[in-house]
Amino acid sequence: MMKLHIRATTFTLLQTMTSVGLSALAWAVTGVRPIWSGSEPSDRQRIYFANHASHGDFILLSACLSEKQRARTHAVAAAEYWGKSRLRRFIAQDMLSSVLIHRQWTDEAQNPISIMLSVLDEGHSLILFPEGTRNMTDEALLPFRSGLYNLSMARPDVELIPCWIENMSRVLPKGQFVPVPLLCRVVFGAPVAIAPGEERRAFLDRARQTLLALNPRPPRHGAEKPVVRKTSRDQKSLEHRAGSDIRHGAPGDD
Amino acid sequence: MPMRETLILVIGLTAVLTIANLIAGILSWRAPKPLSSALVNLNERINAWWVMVLAITVAMFLGRRAMTILFALISFAALREFVTLTHNRRSDHWVLLGMFGIIIPFQYWLVWTAWYGLFTIFIPVYCFLLMPAITALHGDTERFLERVSAQQWAVMISVYCVSHVPALLTLELPGFEGRNLLLIAFLIITVQGSDVLQYIFGKLFGRHLLSPAVSPSKTWEGLIGGLAAASLLGALLSFLTPFSPLQAAGVAFIACLMGFLGGLVASAIKRDQGVKDWGHLIEGHGGMMDRADSLVFAAPVFFHTVRYFWT
Numbered sequence: 099m100m101k102l103h104i105r106a107t108t109f110t111l112l113q114t115m116t117s118v119g120l121s122a123l124a125w126a127v128t129g130v131r132p133i134w135s136g137s138e139p140s141d142r143q144r145i146y147f148a149n150h151a152s153h154g155d156f157i158l159l160s161a162c163l164s165e166k167q168r169a170r171t172h173a174v175a176a177a178e179y180w181g182k183s184r185l186r187r188f189i190a191q192d193m194l195s196s197v198l199i200h201r202q203w204t205d206e207a208q209n210p211i212s213i214m215l216s217v218l219d220e221g222h223s224l225i226l227f228p229e230g231t232r233n234m235t236d237e238a239l240l241p242f243r244s245g246l247y248n249l250s251m252a253r254p255d256v257e258l259i260p261c262w263i264e265n266m267s268r269v270l271p272k273g274q275f276v277p278v279p280l281l282c283r284v285v286f287g288a289p290v291a292i293a294p295g296e297e298r299r300a301f302l303d304r305a306r307q308t309l310l311a312l313n314p315r316p317p318r319h320g321a322e323k324p325v326v327r328k329t330s331r332d333q334k335s336l337e338h339r340a341g342s343d344i345r346h347g348a349p350g351d352d
Numbered sequence: 353m354p355m356r357e358t359l360i361l362v363i364g365l366t367a368v369l370t371i372a373n374l375i376a377g378i379l380s381w382r383a384p385k386p387l388s389s390a391l392v393n394l395n396e397r398i399n400a401w402w403v404m405v406l407a408i409t410v411a412m413f414l415g416r417r418a419m420t421i422l423f424a425l426i427s428f429a430a431l432r433e434f435v436t437l438t439h440n441r442r443s444d445h446w447v448l449l450g451m452f453g454i455i456i457p458f459q460y461w462l463v464w465t466a467w468y469g470l471f472t473i474f475i476p477v478y479c480f481l482l483m484p485a486i487t488a489l490h491g492d493t494e495r496f497l498e499r500v501s502a503q504q505w506a507v508m509i510s511v512y513c514v515s516h517v518p519a520l521l522t523l524e525l526p527g528f529e530g531r532n533l534l535l536i537a538f539l540i541i542t543v544q545g546s547d548v549l550q551y552i553f554g555k556l557f558g559r560h561l562l563s564p565a566v567s568p569s570k571t572w573e574g575l576i577g578g579l580a581a582a583s584l585l586g587a588l589l590s591f592l593t594p595f596s597p598l599q600a601a602g603v604a605f606i607a608c609l610m611g612f613l614g615g616l617v618a619s620a621i622k623r624d625q626g627v628k629d630w631g632h633l634i635e636g637h638g639g640m641m642d643r644a645d646s647l648v649f650a651a652p653v654f655f656h657t658v659r660y661f662w663t
Contacts, residue, residue, distance in 0.1 A: 129631070129632070268440065271442045278448040279428070279432045280432060280436045315627075
C-alpha cells in the first residue's frame with residue numbers, strides 16, 4: 099500500500115502558525131525579498147530548486163511565496179537527518195510539512211523518486227536541493243544529483259524554477275543555531291526544461307549553471323574565480339547582471 | 353517636551369511635505385504616461401519622507417526612551433546593511449553575533465544611563481581591541497586584516513556614530529533643560545535638509561562634477577548651494593536651540609559639511625563593493641545607510657561641538 103508522505107493536503111493549524119511565524123522571523127532577521135527575474139509568482143505546479151548551505155534555506159524560500167503557495171509547497175529533506183529522533187521528525191513533518199526521503203535506500207518503499215512523485219501527484223509543489231546536502235565547501239555550488247532529471251522526465255509538465263538563495267550560509271552556517279542578521283534575497287529565475295534528447299549529465303550541468311548565473315553578487319575574490327576589479331565604468335554591466343532588482347532601482351542622489 | 357516648538361516643527365514639516373506632494377503631483381500629471389522612473393522615484397521618496405517624519409515625531413512625543421530605542425533600531429538596520437556588504441567567513445560568526453547582540457544593546461544602554469566616559473570609549477577602545485582578539489583566537493587568518501577592519505568600520509559607523517544622536521539628550525546645557533529633543537530635530541532637519549537641497553541645487557544648476565570617480569551626481573554647484581541654503585535653514589531654526597541665529601548657521605554649516613563628507617565616503621564604499629544602494633528598507637531611497645550616511649558623519653561632530661562650546 100502506498101503511504102502518503104505528507105500528512106494532509108492542506109495545512110494543519112500548527113503548520114500554518116509555524117509557517118507564518120517563521121516567515122515573519124525570516125523577515126525580521128534577514129529582511130528577505132524575492133527577486134522575480136525570469137519567472138513570476140504563479141499557481142502552477144512547480145519544483146523550486148535551490149542552492150543549499152543552511153537549515154534556514156527553505157524557510158527563506160518559502161517566506162518568498164504567498165501563503166496559499168506555501169500551504170502546497172513542501173521541502174524535500176533527508177530522512178537520515180530529520181527522521182533520526184521523534185523531535186526532529188515532529189519538527190520536519192508536523193510543523194514544517196517537509197517530505198522526508200532516504201538518500202541511501204534499499205527497500206523499494208523508500209525509493210525517493212516514487213515518494214516525491216506521489217507528492218507531485220497530489221498536486222503539490224516541491225522545494226528541492228539538488229546538491230543533495232548542505233554545501234560546506236568553498237565551491238559556490240556542488241554538482242547536482244539526478245533527482246531533478248528523473249522527476250522532470252516523469253512529470254514534464256511541472257515547471258522547474260531555479261532559486262538562488264543569497265547569504266543564508268552566512269546567516270546560519272552549518273553547526274550554528276543563532277542566526278546573524280544579514281540581508282538576504284532569493285532570486286527566482288526562468289524555468290528550466292529538459293531539451294529533446296538531452297542527456298542526464300548535460301541537463302544537470304545546465305541546470306546547475308542556470309542556478310549559478312542567478313547569483314547577483316558572484317564572489318569577487320577567493321579560490322573560485324579570477325578577480326575582476328570593478329570601476330565605475332563597469333557599473334553598467336554589473337547592474338545588468340544583478341537583475342531587475344537593481345535595474346528598476348531608483349536613480350540615486352549619490 | 354517643549355510643546356510650542358514641536359508644534360511649529362510638525363506644522364512646518366507637514367507644510368513642506370504637502371508642497372512637495374503638490375509639486376510632484378503636478379509634474380506627474382503633466383508628464384507623459386507611463387511615468388519616467390525619475391518621477392516614480394520622486395513620488396516614492398516623498399512618501400517615504402512622510403513615514404520617516406512620522407516615526408521621528410512619534411518618538412519626539414514619547415520622549416527620551418523612545419528616541420534612544422528608535423536610534424538603536426536604526427543602528428541595527430545600518431549594521432545589517434554594512435555587514436552584508438563586507439567579506440566575512442564562517443569563523444566570524446560569534447564576532448558578528450556579538451556586534452548585534454552585545455555591542456548595540458550595550459552602547460545604547462550607555463546612552464540611556466548617560467555614562468559619558470564609557471560611552472565615548474567602549475567601541476573605539478574595548479571593541480577595537482577585543483574583536484580582533486576573538487577573531488585571532490578562532491585561528492582563521494585568511495584575509496584577517498580585511499575582515500577585522502571591515503568589522504571595526506561597521507560598528508564605528510553604524511553603532512558608535514549613530515548613537516551620538518540620542519546622546520544629545522544626555523547633554524546638560526545651562527538654560528536649556530528639558531529641551532534637548534529639539535537639538536535632535538535641529539540636527540536631523542538641517543542635515544537631511546542639506547541632502548535634499550544639495551540634490552535640488554545639483555539638478556537645477558549642477559555643471560561641474562565634484563568627484564566623478566566616487567559619485568556621478570555630486571556637483572560643486574549642488575554642494576555650495578545646498579550648504580549655503582542649509583546654513584540659512586539652520587539660522588531660521590535657531591529658536592529650537594541654545595544658539596544665536598549666527599551660531600546656528602555656523603553649527604549647521606559644520607554639520608552639513610560633515611554630512612556631505614559622509615555621503616561621499618558611503619558612496620566610495622558602495623562603489624568599491626559594486627552596489628548602487630545599501631539595501632531596500634526605505635522605498636525610493638534605498639537602505640537605511642543610504643538615508644543615514646550624512647547623519648552618521650554629522651552626529652559625533654555636532655555632539656562634540658555642542659558639548660565643548662555650550663556645556
